[in-house]
Amino acid sequence: MPKEGSRLTEQPEVAPRTAAARILTLLHDSGPLSRTSATATLGLARSAVGTALAELDALGLVRTTAHTIAGSGRGRPSPLITPAPTGPFVVACALRPESLRVTTGTIGAPIAPPRHRALGARDVAPERLAAVVAEQVEHAVRQQAGTGRACAGVAVAIPGALRQDDGFVHSSLCYDWADVPFGTLLAAHLPGLPLHFDRDSNLTAKAEYRRGAAAGAANALVLTCDGKGIGGAVLNAGALFTGGGHAVEAGHLMVDSRGEPCPCGSRGCLERYADGVALARAAATSTAEKALCAKSPRAQRARRHAAGILGSGLAGLATVLDPDRIVLTEFLADLLAAEPDVLTREFHRASLLARTRGLRPVPGELAEPLLTGAVDHAFTPLLRDPHQIVG
């Protein structure tokens, strides 16, 4: 999954050990690259790269061809390192408050166009949702039949606080779950497939850090919103600050102590005014997308109000977290694009830190940040140790 227009860099968070792991990770992040640039980027000896490429070839992960790529350097042509056409794939599932999206990914390639399935109120009962997710995963695996590719793992992004090891969900407000062993329920449907779990906003933030608008930030605050509810994550030099699992529940930041009641038990939470559902309700449109572009005075007022509240909510978060970059993704990026002046003005009005530093929220850069992050998450064990997983 190349990051467009970027120079080659090695990602610190995967912490690969062997030369083979480092080359495979670089290939995954940059897409096909010349042997010369891999050697230079990783600072490895030519002989070490040659040995590692032979190992990766033997594992069926990488091909080295005689072709060269344009601009690969002066002098002698350099062989091109590409992902093996029969290398492994992973399945990524994004569970959102009202939908499930599923895709597949392979090493060093963009993710496949996702499949979308709406989730009704009955679908989100834990046993039922495990069956729905399993059905979609099985479909994705069947689609790869005949390609010669093997499934290396499945990653499931969940909107809630959970235990990564086994997908035990401590709480998910949008599904009304408390202490649900979702990972165990899903594993019963999918024996033999390695399953990986993470909170949705963590995966989005990591993807934007690895390949998008948060890249290189010392302290990045990333906010997500699929339309309903607002999530958040903070990355300190690429490492997540998780607290006890609930850190940066940005949607439940109180912005009005006498405001509307929230299912979390509090009042006046940010997402009651600034998510897509709130905007559509205030604009009297059937969807958030319509509210973002409607020309009626009511819709314009609703947009400015939502953007202003988001700006003051960001100011509260910035005062506590002191980020050097704030990335708004999905619906929140659209709201920023619709009302950039109102949002930034309220943000600066309410935050001395933001004002003095000239900090402005920026939109995410990835079309599918959550699924991209989930694909990376499913590939992490393979990228850390190609021998152990494939061998």
Ligand SMILES: [Zn+2]
């Ligand atoms: Zn709340």
